[in-house]
Amino acid sequence: MADARGRVERVALPNGAVVLVVVDATVPTFAATLTVEAGSRYDPVGRSGLASLASSLLVEGEGAGEIAFRFEPLGASVDVATGYETTTLGAVGLGEHCADAVGLLAEMIRFRSPAVSIIRDARRRQLTEIAEEDNEPSLVCRREFFRLVFGGHPRGLPVEGDAVSLGRISRADVSEFMDTRWSPAGAVLAVSGDVEAPRVIDAACRAMESWKASDAAVSSVTPPPPRAFTGRRFVEMEREQAHVSLGGIGIARSDPLYHAAAVMDVILGDSAGFGSRLATRVREEEGLAYVIESDTAGTAGIDPGLFWAYTAASPDHVEQAVAGIVDEMRKMRSEPPTSHELESAVAYLSGRHALDRETNDARAAALVRMERYGLGLDYGDRYASLVRAVTRGDVLALARRVIDPDDYSIVAVGPASTGLFD
Amino acid sequence: MSRVPTPIEVTLPNGLVVLVLRRDHAPIVATTLLYGAGSLHEPDGHTGLAHLMEHMMFRGTPAYPQGEIDSLTGRLGGVNNAVTTTDYAAYYFVLPSEHWRVPLEIEADRMAACPIDVESFETERRVALEERKMFQDDPEAMLDETVDRLALERHPYRHPVVGLREDIERMTFGDLRAFYESHYVPNNAVLAVAGDIDEDQVVAEAGRLFGTIEAGALAPIPSHAEPPQTSPRHAEIQHGAAPPQAVLAYHTPSATHDDAPAVELLATLLGVGRTCRLYKRFVAGDGVASEISATRLFQKEPGLFYIAGTLHPGADLEQFEGDVMRVLEELAREPVPRDELAKATEQIRTDHELGRETCLGLAGALAFWETLGGWQLEREFETGLANVTGEDVARVVETYFAPDTRSVAWLTPVDE
Numbered sequence: 045m046a047d048a049r050g051r052v053e054r055v056a057l058p059n060g061a062v063v064l065v066v067v068d069a070t071v072p073t074f075a076a077t078l079t080v081e082a083g084s085r086y087d088p089v090g091r092s093g094l095a096s097l098a099s100s101l102l103v104e105g106e107g108a109g110e111i112a113f114r115f116e117p118l119g120a121s122v123d124v125a126t127g128y129e130t131t132t133l134g135a136v137g138l139g140e141h142c143a144d145a146v147g148l149l150a151e152m153i154r155f156r157s158p159a160v161s162i163i164r165d166a167r168r169r170q171l172t173e174i175a176e177e178d179n180e181p182s183l184v185c186r187r188e189f190f191r192l193v194f195g196g197h198p199r200g201l202p203v204e205g206d207a208v209s210l211g212r213i214s215r216a217d218v219s220e221f222m223d224t225r226w227s228p229a230g231a232v233l234a235v236s237g238d239v240e241a242p243r244v245i246d247a248a249c250r251a252m253e254s255w256k257a258s259d260a261a262v263s264s265v266t267p268p269p270p271r272a273f274t275g276r277r278f279v280e281m282e283r284e285q286a287h288v289s290l291g292g293i294g295i296a297r298s299d300p301l302y303h304a305a306a307v308m309d310v311i312l313g314d315s316a317g318f319g320s321r322l323a324t325r326v327r328e329e330e331g332l333a334y335v336i337e338s339d340t341a342g343t344a345g346i347d348p349g350l351f352w353a354y355t356a357a358s359p360d361h362v363e364q365a366v367a368g369i370v371d372e373m374r375k376m377r378s379e380p381p382t383s384h385e386l387e388s389a390v391a392y393l394s395g396r397h398a399l400d401r402e403t404n405d406a407r408a409a410a411l412v413r414m415e416r417y418g419l420g421l422d423y424g425d426r427y428a429s430l431v432r433a434v435t436r437g438d439v440l441a442l443a444r445r446v447i448d449p450d451d452y453s454i455v456a457v458g459p460a461s462t463g464l465f466d
Numbered sequence: 467m468s469r470v471p472t473p474i475e476v477t478l479p480n481g482l483v484v485l486v487l488r489r490d491h492a493p494i495v496a497t498t499l500l501y502g503a504g505s506l507h508e509p510d511g512h513t514g515l516a517h518l519m520e521h522m523m524f525r526g527t528p529a530y531p532q533g534e535i536d537s538l539t540g541r542l543g544g545v546n547n548a549v550t551t552t553d554y555a556a557y558y559f560v561l562p563s564e565h566w567r568v569p570l571e572i573e574a575d576r577m578a579a580c581p582i583d584v585e586s587f588e589t590e591r592r593v594a595l596e597e598r599k600m601f602q603d604d605p606e607a608m609l610d611e612t613v614d615r616l617a618l619e620r621h622p623y624r625h626p627v628v629g630l631r632e633d634i635e636r637m638t639f640g641d642l643r644a645f646y647e648s649h650y651v652p653n654n655a656v657l658a659v660a661g662d663i664d665e666d667q668v669v670a671e672a673g674r675l676f677g678t679i680e681a682g683a684l685a686p687i688p689s690h691a692e693p694p695q696t697s698p699r700h701a702e703i704q705h706g707a708a709p710p711q712a713v714l715a716y717h718t719p720s721a722t723h724d725d726a727p728a729v730e731l732l733a734t735l736l737g738v739g740r741t742c743r744l745y746k747r748f749v750a751g752d753g754v755a756s757e758i759s760a761t762r763l764f765q766k767e768p769g770l771f772y773i774a775g776t777l778h779p780g781a782d783l784e785q786f787e788g789d790v791m792r793v794l795e796e797l798a799r800e801p802v803p804r805d806e807l808a809k810a811t812e813q814i815r816t817d818h819e820l821g822r823e824t825c826l827g828l829a830g831a832l833a834f835w836e837t838l839g840g841w842q843l844e845r846e847f848e849t850g851l852a853n854v855t856g857e858d859v860a861r862v863v864e865t866y867f868a869p870d871t872r873s874v875a876w877l878t879p880v881d882e
Contacts, residue, residue: 070491071823073816103740104750116741117805119812137816165752172709172756172778179708181603281706284599310540319536328533331592334600357596388541395543395562399494403823 060229063248064411065241074142074237075404078149082225083129084203093205099131100166108155139238143247150251185457189289193272223258236407279457286362286458291352297344304438305340310389313338332365333357351446359461377443380436394428468848480681481653484672485832487660495563495661496825499573500833503649504553505627514629517550521590527575553766563662574675605705609877617715617873621690651682656836660828699873704880710777711877718771721764727850728858734810736760754781798863801856
């Protein structure tokens with residue numbers, strides 16, 4: 045086998061930022077991501093949506109938005125994404141433009157003092173996007189499930205906020221968030237592609253060396269509740285299908301059973317593999333639903349995520365589909381998976397790990413995760429052995445921790461005839 | 467200059483085209499087997515047949531009982547799936563390259579004999595109906611369906627690929643069997659393989675595995691010439707509490723038409739990035755829209771070009787429609803400045819290169835262009851793109867975007 049990829053170059057800057065570069069000259073392209081610890085986890089009480097609103101200013105309107113416009117004549121594009129933990133600026137383009145692009149990303153993240161009018165326009169766009177999501181039963185189901193499990197903690201609130209919380213956010217709130225959270229401390233710039241590593245590292249270091257952390261105090265983060273708020277919630281929406289999420293609190297990324305969770309996901313309900321227990325039963329054997337999945341590892345992060353299962357089915361099918369899910373949850377925690385299931389899941393994860401890193405974008409994102417979660421830059425090489433070390437007992441122990449078929453939270457969104465909680 | 471890579475190309479005596487491309491950046495192989503079996507090929511009144519056939523192809527074969535195709539793929543550390551479009555059904559695998567033979571064996575087996583049984587058919591019909599309901603709950607999907615039906619009076623592109631509920635319910639086991647036998651034949655398929663493989667070995671193995679499958683009698687594609695549209699058409703649907711949305715559809719030529727590169731460039735000038743014309747006009751600053759797009763589908767036959775916008779609540783859809791037409795009029799009147807054209811060309815070039823980062827991207831593109839007439843057409847298309855002038859863009863706008871040929875669908879919230 046040939047491998048065009050070089051080793052990962054890592055440079056730690058005095059201001060706390062880290063630069064990671066890996067060369068891959070297969071195709072003349074690059075991907076670069078600049079990640080800061082500025083997700084909705086850090087939204088102040090009553091100001092949910094602040095992290096998301098602030099980040100949207102990076103690519104819209106005057107100021108940072110104008111910087112973004114300098115990308116496009118190069119054929120490159122830049123985007124921003126805010127999640128629970130982080131805000132990430134990402135750029136993709138042809139490798140020859142990479143050094144310029146990392147300089148622009150570093151310039152953008154230091155944008156401050158947005159005009160009131162830009163905040164107003166961005167808030168309006170965000171409110172329309174929320175209105176669109178309010179009309180999507182699958183998204184409403186997801187949002188309400190997080191809210192039910194995590195209560196009023198930022199983990200339970202939508203990243204984009206809501207009409208009330210966005211209405212409270214002032215220009216001062218946005219400026220303070222930018223000053224305190226868009227900090228080089230913990231920032232990671234990761235690059236993968238057909239680039240000259242020394243040139244990109246030099247450009248990144250020069251662009252970021254004058255980026256200083258604010259003197260303002262960073263507010264502390266309250267950890268999420270240790271136990272889920274169990275209960276049930278029904279949201280009526282006149283639609284063809286009922287959407288159901290059920291489960292409870294999962295595990296953190298640092299949990300020793302994280303890789304057991306990845307294995308259990310494949311066996312029970314990974315959406316990528318139709319051969320999971322849930323898909324085999326609910327979709328292939330009973331024909332009740334098109335979408336049926338469960339996940340634990342996907343939401344594991346700094347804080348514990350969820351164990352949850354999701355399906356969408358006609359109101360006259362949904363009760364049987366949910367009964368099937370709960371029955372499979374019970375089996376998952378009553379006895380360990382078979383050796384065959386374990387071996388298959390381990391082989392799948394090992395192979396998939398390599399397949400999922402075929403693009404520059406995916407490799408850059410993987411580098412960021414390795415750095416942020418302290419996995420080590422050789423994590424990709426060690427991954428297969430880590431999942432191979434998972435035992436049937438580990439999967440059972442994990443299932444018994446996160447799955448409780450007699451005490452779970454459940455949200456259903458659908459027509460009045462859903463009848464799930466009658 | 468186009469960077470489309472050159473594969474090894476072999477046509478087996480039974481008509482199967484095999485394209486093989488070595489890419490050794492990583493120990494990965496991707497295969498795409500593409501059949502000319504999309505919604506375009508469905509008999510009248512049988513929408514959803516091509517899509518349901520795709521579901522059935524995962525229901526097992528003599529050598530791979532139900533569940534085994536997915537299970538084996540997973541055990542080997544790979545993924546597989548399929549997609550049905552208006553023009554084709556494509557089946558793909560991505561695996562560690564040491565297992566390159568496996569997808570060929572599976573595909574040959576299910577091309578030779580997909581033992582469709584009545585019980586599996588009924589189960590998959592129920593699943594397909596659930597998928598149809600999922601679409602019905604999606605306001606954007608319903609808006610797209612509405613504008614397709616409005617703009618196209620005869621052509622099968624007017625039907626949703628997933629099928630209409632009543633057609634899925636009416637479909638018989640015999641319909642499915644007949645569709646399989648007349649479309650899932652080697653002379654209606656293209657196999658593309660890209661990855662860390664030995665090309666000669668792959669070609670030889672493809673010949674061994676597929677060579678014994680007999681060519682079939684292909685059902686002719688019925689002629690569905692769409693009559694010219696001479697006056698604007700309008701429709702309005704209501705769906706939940708969604709913000710107002712509008713889609714304008716115009717008739718544009720097929721992917722292989724001489725004007726296709728200029729139309730593609732137009733889509734980029736209008737709708738890609740934050741410096742494109744529609745974003746600057748409708749979204750930036752205090753614009754009326756939160757999102758806007760311009761989309762041209764690469765299709766075998768003449769189809770539609772869509773301009774779609776999601777407006778802020780309370781915005782005037784009629785005003786938006788008029789303003790979009792004014793943007794188009796300006797493009798017809800004044801040739802696009804050279805730097806704007808260069809930007810759009812560079813954006814497309816970058817996009818194509820990004821698509822070549824994966825083995826699946828390479829295999830998929832080879833198979834797709836081959837079904838349009840030859841994998842080399844992508845090269846011609848890229849060369850054509852590089853030669854498009856501002857005058858060309860103005861000409862295609864004038865030719866294909868006359869106000870009277872538009873079809874417009876609005877989405878408004880359900881009345882309180």
